[in-house]
Amino acid sequence: MNGHAFRRGAASRAPAIRGKILLVDQERCDGCAKCAEACSLFHTGTSDPARSRIRILGLENHQLFAPSTCQHCETPFCTEACPTRACHRDEESHAVLIDPEVCMGCKTCIVACPFGAPTFDELEGVSIKCDYCQGEPQCVAVCEPGAISYVFSDENNLRRRRRHGLKVYGWRHAASPGE
């Protein structure tokens, strides 16, 4: 596994890290859905992709896949629309979160979000979405092909840029192993 998977409910949970974002490289995704399994196991204690904060979008007949989750927008529609302010921006980590204690289950955030990120959890009766697992996203920990990473925003897409740069400039064959 790529990272350290830590125990649910452990006292040492750190908050999400300011400046870090979840980055998806859909070219690497093989559609195995371990991210959704790990996410639901972490957040709900059951293996249930329907209650996962991350989902795989698939165009199965072409075997094209992409993980989809909350983008933690700078101007989030969900926080604008939320009547109870359950959807809010966390000052410390800068993440967009939903406070389940405050959420009244009106589903307005689901309507508002242009990416379809929030989901309604039927069992708990609240909206749910990615909270970066308090700084150690479980989807990243289990993503074997490395399609999801949790990086500082200035590292944004550097890997993919490099890969495409090598291709475009014809350096691919000259690159040393591991590049």
Next chain:
Amino acid sequence: MSQLYGGKILWIDLSSGAVITKDTSGYARNYIGGRGINARIMYENVGPQTDALGPQNIIAFGTGPLSGTLFPGCSRTDVMCKSPVTNLIANANVGGDWAAELKYAGFDHVVLTGRAEHPVYLSVRNDIVELKDARHLWGGTTWDTQRTIKAELSDPEVKVLCIGPAGENMSTFATVHSNVGNSASRTGVGAVLGSKNVKALAVRGTGGVAVADPDAFFEACVAAHDTIKGADYYEELATLGVVQAEYAYVLSGIEAGSDAHDGVRDLDPQGTTDYPAFWKEYGHKRTGCMGCPVHCMENYDVPGHGSAVMSCELYTQLTWEVRNFDMHLLYDLVKQCMLMGIDNTSTATMIQFVMQLYDLGIIDESLTDGIRMEWGSKEAIHGALNAMVLRNTEFGDVLAQGMKATAEYFDSRVPSERRGGTSTYEHAMQVNNNPMYGINPRMNAMALGYAIGRRSDCITDLDTNQFDTITAPIYPGWTEEHRLAEVEYNYQTARDLTGLQNAGDPESLEGKAQIVHDMGIHTGLSDMAGTCKWHTKWLFLDLRPEHYAKALTAGLGREVSEDDLLRASLRMRHVERALECKMGRRRENDTIPAKEFGKPVSRGLWKGKLGVTREQLEGMKDEYYTLRGWDLETGVPTAATLHEFGLDDIASDLAERGILPGWTGEDFGR
């Protein structure tokens, strides 16, 4: 919903439309799930009189306790029914994501009996179970069917198992298909579904799988993933890809090294089946089933043919078996097989059979609808494939009924002297009428695997092993040192397993039965758990019973020991064997084609060597039966063995039928 299980078996009588549910718990402790529970259900419901394509046959789709969880390879659905090919058990296994979805809907198994009046498809959405009209879907390809059902149910997340035109026409090699390239292919499960007028099973579930101790379960799953990724063979499989591995097998003569290839000095003079070049040109991504770190399927986009996937068997069958060296034609055929829902392996072996008879001058175009069945001919392969799927001609109709029917058809029309006084069936590469896979039966352990496997098929069957095959290949780019290191690793693994010095040596007979026996237990365990058997020791990916025990203990919240699991796996095998024996299988049926005995491997690393003889195979069988606790004379599980595994009811059933060995008329053990 109970821990790790959906908790219910969905039992549908298609004739009356009656839907009932049964509890899984009655079966779960002894048979775990998946293939184990399927085997028990089969024993209770089918017998020698059951017509495989009649309404009294039942077909069971089973998931295991680890299906749909974070455990690696959690994707498998085990499909079991009576086989129209062998008239014994049909058993095949399909990946993808259907199994997980069924669990999320709250069911572990779906069992279908009877026959629907008109084409229907089953729709399960959590606890809403409906049989919907499928007349408009009849005739559609597997991909179109899935697309239409998803649109019709207005849910792109619906997971579908379906049959293609081959299954509708009850071509005995029809598959049950899912997604792009996932299918339960062998032994005719698609034909049985077609005979029941069921086009598809569409499932959507949102319930999830409960886990008793999520933290411990998470850790057990992560440990299992790490074990696989750290395994010696992982690199070859996940990075080079399985097709690359197959390519190496073919170069080494492990595949395509049997009778049909004997006369061919250099099978591919132009190197056009150069798979690595094809992958480099058109491949775009490797993908896998749900929860799998291996991603064995390779995705291509070929101009003029569109996108499709290829995996191991697909590559070797419609190339080397039929001497087709055009990769574009292969790709086209593979895609055709997927869309039509027909088994690639059986199709290739059937066509090979006919082509060989044509080549030997035994048959001519008058018996093949005017198709000139020349080796590698595009028209011949396409023609025979279409005929098998559609059954619209006399030739196609007999091909679709299998090898025996085809041989009888030729025998009745070709004078005896042209056949050399023997039946054309002698030329068929079959075990119990099931067309063989391309792996060479002339290798000791492979011959045993073919002979005793429950569906008479070697590589994806349970009772076989990879030691003989992995020992030899030369991967492109490997140095001799690398290969020797790999050989030594395999020898050592075989030594560790059996305690015998030469057990890993393909030329030795030592320990082969023991290895085959042990691998059978391991792969059986993964089949019961609902996970992919590729991840077990069978393919050197090193998932051991302890990994399953740990995950099941954490998930179920009660202690599950390794010993429980191994015993359950053995118990399942005894049930399957007892069922096969009930249907008529005996020791003499456990064999390979007579023509293969004593002939050395024709190409590659082992050229001129190996070549198992009948006596050698019989010796290995003795050893194997002794390990299993089956009767040496008949191959039927003995009363003592059945009693040891708590299968007294099966023993009394066999005794009533007069086939229980060592039964003296007493009430055994009770």
